Amino acid sequence: MRKKIWGIALLMLAALGFTLGSVAAWHGTPGENPYAGRTTAPMLNGTMETYYSDLSQEEIDGLLYMVEEEKLARDVYLTLYEQWDLPVFSNIARSEGMHMDAVLSLIEKYNLTAPETLDEVGVFQNDDLQALYDQLVEMGSASQEDALKVGALIEETDIKDLEDWIAQTDNEDIKQVYESLMAGSENHLRAFTRLLENRYDVTYSPQVLSEDEYRTIVG
DSSP: OHHHHHHHHHHHHHHHHHOTTTTTTTSOOOOOOTTTTOSEEEOTTSOEEEOOOOOOHHHHHHHHHHHHHHHHHHHHHHHHHHHHOOHHHHHHHHHHHHHHHHHHHHHHHTTOOOOTTTTSTTOOSSHHHHHHHHHHHHHHTSOHHHHHHHHHHHHHHHHHHHHHHHTTOOOHHHHHHHHHHHHHHHHHHHHHHHHHHHHHOOOOOOSSSOHHHHHHHHO
16 A cells, blocks of 8 residues: 555656646746846845846746645645654755745746745645645555655755756846755755664665766765
């Protein structure tokens, strides 16, 4: 039964990761781009950055998808921490909250409509992500080992999705945020897989990334 659940969740993750335009129906109506027509735009830290172009639909979809994907990671980890009391979940959940804030800063910058459920743990505006959250929590509730595998699977999927969204944008500010999130996900993937190896003598096998890319990340 556990293998069957794992396979279902993997299929759901793969479908979400590769259907990049699927969120257009739920992100709301974007507002006017506040930086259109400028050659530079203010960054949050007070410095200036080059502004490249108005957002494409793919870039809008990417921002609104990623804020909920980072929320999914945060919420799953918070829930699994409550169940298993493993510090890794609490620590990485805080990091995922920072990832959400980074994407939200771009959503606000470009005057987009963010999902309304970001402050509600385990509640998602995207029905597919809601179903996925429920499935991942069920998987991670089977054992501590399964919970760590869920964490590794989430981080693999984040990395793959971020790679895909980076390829869809020509705005340097969005690329910089996505690359920062990807570096964080690589750190998280290493944390989960090392715990699996050190605590349970389990060698994690990549489910989403290629073997070569996975090995490059984990070393």
